[in-house]
Amino acid sequence: MEQFGGRYGEDVFRPEQAGEGERIDFGALAYDGITMARLRALGAGPGWRCLDVGAGTGTVSRRLLAEAGVTSVLAVDRDVRFLSERPLPGLDVLEADVTAPDFDPGRFRLVHARFVLMHLPGHDRLISRLAGLVEPGGVLVLSDAVDLTSGLPGSVTPGTPYTAVMRAMWQGLRDTIGTDVGWVPSYPHLLRTAGLLPVAAEIHVPPLQPGSPISRFWADTWQRSRAAMLATGLVDDTDVDAAVRYLDSEECAALSAGMLTVWGRKPGGTEPGGAGPGAGQEATDRTTGPVSSG
Template sequence: MYEDLLPHTLPSETKRLDQMGRAHDPDTQAAIRRLNLPSASTCLDIGTGRGSVAIWLAQTMPDAKIVAGDLDLSSVRQNDLPNLKLAKMDVRTEDLGEGLYDLVHCRAVLCFLPTRTEILDRIRRALKPGGAFVVTEMDFGPIASGPSRFWASFWTAYLENAAAQDWDFEFGGQLPRLLAGLGFAEIDARYVQPILNHAGDTPGAAEAETWSLTLATLASKLIDNGHMPESMLREALEIIRNPNAWTAGPGFMVATARRPTQDA
């Protein structure tokens, strides 16, 4: 389970989550801005991590009410925002309610949860009619079949390790079709493929550092379970940490959708 392999108690976890926010917040914020939410929106961020999206929402919409939910809230950045409430929740079992939110946001969470499609349906019901859902999930499909043989083999091995614990790193690619099938409307999806360059202070560098920390954390699992030899992991980390390399990383689907004003 996610909480066993990537717990918030790991010494590098705060840094890894910070880098993830730095890498992805620009695309998430752009997607949320396109939705023109009411200023007094009620918002829920599921699996908030460091809380970068929830904190940004609370700061940019002072009249809004933001709930930041996570299994473990210990990594949420210190703040004294009066319109931000923390809620310990396990989205696998949490009653998300009916018709409560103008916005639900969820990034890099559902791929780790075997009941991800059922959770999407509960998220739809938790939205007010016309309320918006912003979801970002990994989609390794293109990179695992990419033109570089080593890179494709490495990420395929990583995908297989993930699949062995019921993590679905191709879930992002299925999102638009799943959202449509569940009755969401106004579905818009963008595929974002960061170029990894481990230098400077850019979102691409943050993404490279996120992968560097994630792979270092999962190294023994990847090797001991026989998904890849140590030499393969070492070579991949050398590419990811090379400040002179510009290498396409795994992609992400950023999707927005709304609960129809009247459910079918």
């Protein structure tokens, strides 16, 4: 296995760095609505015990309680300072490393992880482990980034300050902490291999607009990963500064990295309220595979 010297939260995106919580929240503003719509369509609600892996500032955990009305959420992160700032009834916080051999917090109706596994090695092993934390009849929901800067097969992606810097960012993060989004499209296969059935997926691709949460997220992310980006030799400071200005200009016409969400249900068990193991499948099947751009 290829080894990398750094880790997320240590070499880049350190939680103690001023403004890191706000950077995470900009991403949440861009993606939380899509995430919550999917979790509720899968049936998340009263009676559900949920595990939120790599919970960050806890926006999904709190919305599961406040909006979906789930019974409890265990929010897990390697650094829980943002999670501990705002206690909420039903929200339990655990400081832990999901890659640790002894990580086993119990069994849950929902296991959710967003923008987590792409930063970790051994993704096939981790997906199998997370699937093992799902109780019979429950669901595993994984979301990670899909890089669109290289274009879709057969397409032409125009060269812009944004695309040049995004390519350098992905390479810099890979070199520094092992981030790898290249295997994210294999999620459906990996969930099926882990014994989940049925498996389905959707992708959300937000447009970049001046002042939007996703544009502010990327600008802040570039500033915090600038050293790793410059080390690739693909860009210099002038390029990064130009890309930040581009994001905030009316000339910006591009798509953000996509968020691929994949989910699968563990066979057996019953839904809360006594429904059979297929409950919620109609909603899942109806929404398999849409592409959202707004």
